[in-house]
Amino acid sequence: MQLDLSFIDKLGRVVLNFFRATGRLGIFCGQTVYHCVTPPFYLKAVLAQMIEIGFYSLPVVALTTLFSGMVIALQTYEAVSQFSAEGAVAMVVRVAVIRELAPVMAGLMVAGRIGAAMAAEIGTMRVTEQIDALSTLSTNPFKYLIAPRVLAGIVMLPILVLIGDVIGICGGYMIGVYKLDFNATTYLTNTWDYLKPMDIISSMTKAGVFGFIITLLGCYNGFQSQGGAQGVGRATTNAVVSSSILILIFNYILTEMLFNA
Amino acid sequence: MTNTKSVTPKIRMTDVCKAFGKKKVLNHLNLDVYPGESLVVIGGSGTGKSVTIKCILGLLEPEAGQIEIDGKNVLELSGKERSETMAQFGMLFQNAALFDSLSVWENVAFSLLQNQHMSRSEARKIAIKKLAQVGLKSDVADVYPADLSGGMRKRVGLARAIATNPAVIFFDEPTTGLDPIMSDVINDLIKDTVKNLGATALTITHDMNSARKIADRIAMLYEGKIIWVGTVDELDKTYNPYVRQFVAGSAKGPIQMEVKVEK
Numbered sequence: 001m002q003l004d005l006s007f008i009d010k011l012g013r014v015v016l017n018f019f020r021a022t023g024r025l026g027i028f029c030g031q032t033v034y035h036c037v038t039p040p041f042y043l044k045a046v047l048a049q050m051i052e053i054g055f056y057s058l059p060v061v062a063l064t065t066l067f068s069g070m071v072i073a074l075q076t077y078e079a080v081s082q083f084s085a086e087g088a089v090a091m092v093v094r095v096a097v098i099r100e101l102a103p104v105m106a107g108l109m110v111a112g113r114i115g116a117a118m119a120a121e122i123g124t125m126r127v128t129e130q131i132d133a134l135s136t137l138s139t140n141p142f143k144y145l146i147a148p149r150v151l152a153g154i155v156m157l158p159i160l161v162l163i164g165d166v167i168g169i170c171g172g173y174m175i176g177v178y179k180l181d182f183n184a185t186t187y188l189t190n191t192w193d194y195l196k197p198m199d200i201i202s203s204m205t206k207a208g209v210f211g212f213i214i215t216l217l218g219c220y221n222g223f224q225s226q227g228g229a230q231g232v233g234r235a236t237t238n239a240v241v242s243s244s245i246l247i248l249i250f251n252y253i254l255t256e257m258l259f260n261a
Numbered sequence: 262m263t264n265t266k267s268v269t270p271k272i273r274m275t276d277v278c279k280a281f282g283k284k285k286v287l288n289h290l291n292l293d294v295y296p297g298e299s300l301v302v303i304g305g306s307g308t309g310k311s312v313t314i315k316c317i318l319g320l321l322e323p324e325a326g327q328i329e330i331d332g333k334n335v336l337e338l339s340g341k342e343r344s345e346t347m348a349q350f351g352m353l354f355q356n357a358a359l360f361d362s363l364s365v366w367e368n369v370a371f372s373l374l375q376n377q378h379m380s381r382s383e384a385r386k387i388a389i390k391k392l393a394q395v396g397l398k399s400d401v402a403d404v405y406p407a408d409l410s411g412g413m414r415k416r417v418g419l420a421r422a423i424a425t426n427p428a429v430i431f432f433d434e435p436t437t438g439l440d441p442i443m444s445d446v447i448n449d450l451i452k453d454t455v456k457n458l459g460a461t462a463l464t465i466t467h468d469m470n471s472a473r474k475i476a477d478r479i480a481m482l483y484e485g486k487i488i489w490v491g492t493v494d495e496l497d498k499t500y501n502p503y504v505r506q507f508v509a510g511s512a513k514g515p516i517q518m519e520v521k522v523e524k
Contacts (some may be wrong), residue, residue: 042375124361132320133358136431137372137421138348144375 042219049152069171090190093172107210119239122222157211277326288485351427425481494497
């Protein structure tokens, strides 16, 4: 009887490819961090990316967090009204929006908007030899292209999420006060008085990590792209999918570390 | 042209090997480029011409061999020393590789702005001067690369390559995709700018008209090795069957193109 080894062969290739890709990403990550903390710094490029990531993503983040806050208020009221615990709505909205929804929703929205754009832009630069041209002009592509984007992502995501936190709570407030007829002062008191520093710390920590993940994977996938338009398209898809998955995984890991450690 | 016997080569490649997976692209390649000369490397598609230039520029790392610039093996230099050596290079890419997000003058002045930290007004003046050297008027300075024709993009690419007055200029297929008249214009520009700068030039092309016009010496690359080197006059007199077939552009001869047929 002849053994069919093709399955083992394929499995081996998958495992090898996984480790190869992980190693490549690890090296890319190390190089990125090194170039983020060593001069020269391209401050104009950082500022341009901060505007692109922060200012232009604000509408989409504001809308998603606003409606997330509104939905959470409605659903919480539906659940807790059976136990006559309507006063908990403001607290649940605060916890859900600040700790989870604002960072995750903002992360996913920015991954779709910015991660894809970065992968497409850098991928196009790769396949049209613009990245090689940078090197021949004595400019390190990591310093000029990658570091400004990653630094801007790490700085701007927390700012976006902070704004998202406020807007999400406003969404809950609008539903609580105007639809469910809660007392406005009581709602705000319940939100503010129970607000813990850890809520804000966790929100900002998650946002910073998500900003790093989105920009790193956007740049990495663009930088590695090859094979013309199809390669750039693949890089864009990979950037969004991989950063979205990693955001959800790291959201769990960070929640464990920050609240259950 | 310099007396090649008595001087240290500006660029010397010794036994350089580079493979991609199982495919050996450069197979113990040896090549000397002397100061002030214009050397053109000819060869078919996929023979390793671009890889040769990319290895010299440090865009690709060869697996074996030495690449010397002014007698120093650049593969052994530290990052900073290597960057300083590479700073004397200029490069015109096949499709010009202009930065889409920057205007024409910002492309030309890129190195002046980013590395020499020149003021924008001064860098702009130099960029416009360089654009004039390649036959472009100042009114294209504020245009973006997407609005330029192929020939104009090549000229802007050339202006960018000479912006810092490099000692060595590389040309990757400078006439590919251009009509014959524009090709001749680019060839003249390359010849004039290299002569005016007193630079060393290394060009890769499969355009024989371009090679004849630009070259002091021509080298033929085949299967990852330099198989013939000579002057333009010697090119027409050689009995090397590979060179003769390539110059004649004939399908019949020792060079067989790989054609994969699905079975």
